[in-house]
Amino acid sequence: MREHRTVRKVVGPWSLATSRAFWEGFAPAALPGQDTPDMLRTVFLVDRDWSRAVATVEQRAATARITVAGIGDLDAAAAQVARFLSLDVDATGWPAVGDRDPVIGTAQRQMPGLRPCGFHSPYEAACWAVLSQRVRITQAARLRADLIREHGQDGAFPAPARLRDLDLGLPGRKPEYLHAIAEAALDGLLDGSRLRGLEPDAAIDQVRQVKGLGPFAAELVVLRGANHPDGLPRHEARLEAEIAECYGSGSALPDVAQAWRPYRTWAAVHLRVLRERRLGGPGSRGTR
Numbered sequence: 001m002r003e004h005r006t007v008r009k010v011v012g013p014w015s016l017a018t019s020r021a022f023w024e025g026f027a028p029a030a031l032p033g034q035d036t037p038d039m040l041r042t043v044f045l046v047d048r049d050w051s052r053a054v055a056t057v058e059q060r061a062a063t064a065r066i067t068v069a070g071i072g073d074l075d076a077a078a079a080q081v082a083r084f085l086s087l088d089v090d091a092t093g094w095p096a097v098g099d100r101d102p103v104i105g106t107a108q109r110q111m112p113g114l115r116p117c118g119f120h121s122p123y124e125a126a127c128w129a130v131l132s133q134r135v136r137i138t139q140a141a142r143l144r145a146d147l148i149r150e151h152g153q154d155g156a157f158p159a160p161a162r163l164r165d166l167d168l169g170l171p172g173r174k175p176e177y178l179h180a181i182a183e184a185a186l187d188g189l190l191d192g193s194r195l196r197g198l199e200p201d202a203a204i205d206q207v208r209q210v211k212g213l214g215p216f217a218a219e220l221v222v223l224r225g226a227n228h229p230d231g232l233p234r235h236e237a238r239l240e241a242e243i244a245e246c247y248g249s250g251s252a253l254p255d256v257a258q259a260w261r262p263y264r265t266w267a268a269v270h271l272r273v274l275r276e277r278r279l280g281g282p283g284s285r286g287t288r
Contacts, residue, residue: 008082047190049229126220204218
């Protein structure tokens with residue numbers, strides 16, 4: 001196993017502690033308990049070559065110290081860490097969103113330095129979308145944990161080539177859809193850097209070509225899998241409910257979100273966190 005270290009300047013507000021606390025409650029892919037309070041550690045698949053990698057991240061003022069270890073493409077692994085932690089986003093203009101929109105400003109003050117942590121990859125987000133169809137989040141989380149334990153790579157999610165060949169004893173069409181996702185990942189359709197480079201609506205349209213991924217799932221793959229900072233979730237009932245609560249019953253999400261550009265995904269995530277905190281629900285972060 002080789003090791004690669006890089007130091008990345010993070011532009012705009014960032015708190016590793018706040019972001020880590022968010023991820024620890026992110027039910028679809030919750031970060032396991034961490035022993036070191038000022039460090040984040042995670043195991044993931046590098047979507048360039050589907051090798052397993054271990055990442056540790058530390059914050060030193062406005063820089064992130066990223067260490068990745070594995071046998072695959074470690075440059076790609078480090079870039080992927082920056083992507084799923086939103087460290088590659090220039091957030092210079094993020095405070096101005098709170099100035100334009102007092103609701104978002106309140107959320108920013110309650111969660112200073114939060115950069116939404118996404119899934120490790122669009123591939124894992126797509127698999128979660130299928131696992132969580134028509135079941136409770138807690139049940140879907142158990143299904144995911146079982147897949148990792150029984151078929152994963154020492155803590156990492158099963159690679160697409162492995163998942164494609166599994167005889168999965170899952171209900172309904174979940175096995176068929178997971179196999180289709182594995183094929184799409186191997187064909188490059190779920191490549192994180194490629195989806196991130198597209199306009200979010202164009203990326204969502206492409207993801208919808210994968211069997212089993214409807215509008216809600218495709219948005220999840222792009223906005224939380226590729227971790228695009230400026231997409232608009234149009235099929236999120238809880239977000240719509242929060243818009244009505246915070247902005248008035250006649251408010252429309254597309255109109256409200258104009259003030260959030262170019263951080264619409266971030267603003268939506270902050271609103272979801274506020275909602276779950278207010279209602280005392282399970283994980284803000286349930287599916288988004």
